[in-house]
Amino acid sequence: MKLTFHIWRQKDAKSPGQMVRYESDNFNEDMSMLEALDVLNEELMNRGELPVAFEHDCREGICGSCGFMINGVAHGPVPATTVCQLTLRHFQDGEELYLEPWRARAFPILKDLVVDRNAFDRVIQAGGYISVSTGSAPDGNAIPIRKENADRAMDYASCIACGACVAACPNASAALFTGAKISHLRQLPQGEPERHERALRMVAQVNAEMFGNCTNIGECAAVCPKEIPLEVIAQMNRDFLAASWAARKQPYQDPAEEKRWQQYDSAHR
């Protein structure tokens, strides 16, 4: 099988990059897209050229390392499929493919198809967890959880943080990623106590990382290899709004003490 690749080559974060054309007919349709890049890289190295840098590890669609744009679509044309699981049988012999890295302000390019996605880790640091230290847990069956809730939590928790949602979004928003974690944890009784604080802090961090705002376009869910549904964004917004209102409320005040303050104020005015 023959394919022509146009691949973004960029030496490092500081250098400018460009598309470079490569051609080979050593592919076959059972290969994955990453195996095709392996074949191409072997050829490049045997010719004394530098191989294309791309990220990968598990090669079975679960670690979230891999990902790039294929002809303008994050992870390529097959729904619910990462590039490591995308086989060439979905392409025509002789097809031309344009491979580019994720492009987003929050994801600086490090080299070729490799970008820096650590902004995602910092969003999780800002409350994407349940604060329970080792050793302090009650029995696993102490709190029954409706099967539907557990299943739905699992749907949301299956995000692999590949970054396709950000890359596909015209605003480079991280709403789907952040919404998925917030929705996973709010679905469970264990996540309830920190629900508001979590939404406030995570959203603030998303903004600090310079991700764009969500304008309900839905490209993110369309390309998500794990089919995280758009509803997670609504759930995030709901928690965020509720938390923002709650945060505006004055803390409880003792009326007697308030009176004393008023007297104090008028005496010192």
Place this chain on the structure above:
Amino acid sequence: MKLESKIPSGPIEQKWDKARFEYKLVNPANKRKFNVIVVGTGLAGGSAAATLGELGYNVKCFCFQDSPRRAHSIAAQGGINAAKNYQNDGDSIYRLFYDTVKGGDFRAREANVYRLASISVNIIDQCVAQGVPFAREYGGLLSNRSFGGAQVSRTFYARGQTGQQLLLGAYQALERQIDAGRVKMFPRTEMLDLIVIDGKARGIVTRDLVTGAIQTHLADAVILGTGGYGNVYYLSTNAKGSNCTAIWRAHKRGAAFGNPCFTQIHPTCIPVSGDYQSKLTLMSESLRNDGRVWVPKVKGDTRPPRQIPEDERDYYLERKYPSFGNLVPRDVASRNSKAVCDEGRGVGPSGLAVYLDFTDAIKRMGEQTIRERYGNLFDMYQRITDENPYEVPMRIYPAIHYTMGGLWVDYNLMSTIPGLFVIGEANFSDHGANRLGASALMQGLSDGYFVIPYSLGNYLASEKLGKVEETAPEVKEALAGITGITNKLLSVRGRRTVDSFHRELGKIMWDECGMSRNAAGLTQAIDRLRALKDEYWQNVNVPGSAGELNQALEKAGRVADFFELGELMCIDALQREESCGGHFREEYQTPEGEAQRDDEKFSHVAAWEYAGAGRSPVLHKEPLNFEYVKPSQRSYK
């Protein structure tokens, strides 16, 4: 070198309590004065770093991926064992202990295994509290499935993504500590050497995988949770980056390597389809709960599976092992697949595959139930093979999956280098010569959440650790050594790529030190490995430079270590003149073709000491005593 297992005295049920009582404690106010390095963010490293942070230690944590959340543990599918007995089917801590010792073919330390079984129940509680969305029943309680090598249902799971969910739990706990400032995370940073000063582990040398900067980090103790070395075979179910560099270089600094030849071959993987193949995909063992394994009764039957009538099929596992059937342990299932394929009864284009058939299960429970249980695995299968397993049986074949061997550790998980602890798949403990399904996740989290936080404290409280300086000669020597290796790899500029060497190495290992082994093959493999390694250092082509993101260079260093480890694996396999668990020496089998142990001569852990380049490694033996589970010929009939 002296191997002291440090197993506490007393009845097995009380050993861990006794150890914890006797451990010295670090005063809470002093914990932050101790610097601890954790290499690895898988279930073992991630849970250890998070817990040590919670306790107040000053932790530095490293991984080579861009984020700690991507450690190879993320790929585990089937589940995690725990002796909760929620199903009321007769499970207990003792039964999990018994099953694990027996499953490991009597080559594990009883005391460690008992501790693991007793901690298993705490792990589930901890993970539920973290928000891990385990599968549940309609009543809201946790659900279980059964797994190979057990007759009770004790495996907890989160669809086919249990490893992902457990790892995200540990990752989130870790991120919480990073946020709290107690853990400093170094992603995209690879450990390349261990710094040993006055005989104690005091730091590591790392390479920043983006800038190429080589640096040192000093500490009071070093914990390695760097995973297994299955990738020595090139093709395995492990993630592409999984490697042995951290443990191998620690081995060269004095840490004994335990049972290197004990590797696990997983019976249910998608068969190899071509030379370009970069890795093998596992189909979770849980599939054997409902799928039936068979091949045609006669050789060379090439009819499509649906056209082969029931009475012309050989359900060989059910036939040979009526009481465990399709749920025999992995080593037994794998060897039997190989045997039927060697007889010429294998299926598929290569003849190296057997069927895993769900027709009966679908008839019995309906497609919907099967979809709920295994939907994502079926999808994965279809994506790779372009065949629909709801309609045609899956084709599966064994593949390298897990390494029971690893750095030798005592009961406190400390290696033969004081201050160097090893946890998770990277150590040799707990699984003997064969690991039962769903027990690796259990061990990783047991080591990280519940063992190391105590045993590390004891070490720090008992030792007088002086301050070490960056200017110490040992630090400088280690730094210069790593810079030297890096430059050497880059300067060869030969004609063969790293991958081409790695494939050849893997093929030698798979053929001679894989599913079955014999003295002639192993002896010859050792010579071939040495020759290939020599060629490597003359003819490898590592493009690019040291001061940049250079994936070929990363791989080159790892493959260099795989050559040396591969050789040690063959030496170990040659020395162990018996068959046990996953180690099958053709010369030692029962009349029925099962593994024939030799307890007289080999009831021990083989711990190898590095003796220097070009010198034969030195073998030390830790005898294994079985007071509770009396060694017997394993029978799953």
